[in-house]
Amino acid sequence: MTGSGNNTYLLAGGNGSAALIDAGTGEPRHLADLDAALTKARARLDRVLVTHGHRDHVDGVPHLARAYPSASFFKRPWPGEDSQPVAWQPMGDGESVIAGDEPLTVLHTPGHSPDHVAFWHEPSGAIFAGDLVVLGSSVMIHSSRGGNLAQYLASLERLLALAPTRLLPAHGPIVPDPATLLKAYLDHRRLREQQVIAALRAGYSDVQRIAESIYDDLDPALMPAARENVRAHLDKLKSDGMVTDEAGWRLR
Ligand SMILES: [Zn+2]
Known part of the structure; x- marks a missing residue:
């Protein structure tokens, strides 16, 4: 159900700080690519910002925690589902989180899962959209596991109202x-x-x-x-x- 695989996004600032959006699955090639990208950007991984608790977004957390012991991990709580061995920093709707040297606004966008958030970079109008959209496909709403279609539709309306310039999803190409x-x-x-x-x-x-x-x-x-x-x-x-x-x- 992940199409061509998972996208994660590394945002590295000129200040030497970097944030990774979504943790991937711990796949060794991903970890190697991440390490190479950090070296190239001369940045250290300070934050891992997770859009939601589905396995293809969080299974990489323990691997990242081992490789980058000083990194902090951010996610909106999903009681009963969050089992990764890290001290999650919770994120509230409308809060700012720093990625590199830029602020991102946390948008609580439930429906695909109850804990789902998107990250809005207001200066550019880009939104890191997690699993809200997949170009060329539709998105699964797992009713049996916390999915809620009415909430999902409200989340889509919310994104639309922000008039984003681009959506950067966790699966598939960037939405122009x-x-x-x-x-x-x-x-x-x-x-x-x-x-x-x-x-x-x-x-x-x-x-x-x-x-x-x-x-x-x-x-x-x-x-x-x-x-x-x-x-x-x-x-x-x-x-x-x-x-x-x-x-x-x-x-x-
Ligand atoms: Zn998902």
Whole structure:
């Protein structure tokens, strides 16, 4: 589910301080590349800023803590899920964190996961967007693990309102035209919601059947992901008061 792999971003200032956005997985080639980039920039790694607690973003934490014992680790708490052996520094919405010699504004952007944050570099309009967007794909909302579609849509709207110049995501290429992508994401989810409503209206009442009716000719390997997405829509419609899950899913 990570497409071409994970992006991490190293921000090194002229002051010799550097911050890494997302910790990766501890992959030896990544650690070697990071070390080479720090040497080239003549910077030391002072901070690791993590967008959220999914494994592809935090599994590298113990490796980084061993290699850079003076680095501090920042993340928004996710109670019950944060198990890495570091003393996390919590980040509140709207707080500033220093990366290199530049401030980044922490934006709490839940939905993909409850702890998700993005980092806004206001002077340039760039946003390090974590898993909020992936160019050429849609983003998983793991309803069964803290995902929440209504929150996710609100987070997309929040990014859109900031009129970012670029989005730098944790997977896939940099997004050069954020407004177009964010609006397309919002439209796509509205369309999916209409499809879920149509499936309920047609009498489908369980997640599997609804998913099969929406996702034609789906690779069976992707069916669990399709079910997660359908479930996310059903949960949103339920919280909107439009559906009930008593005796199967149905419209109110
Ligand atoms: Zn994720």
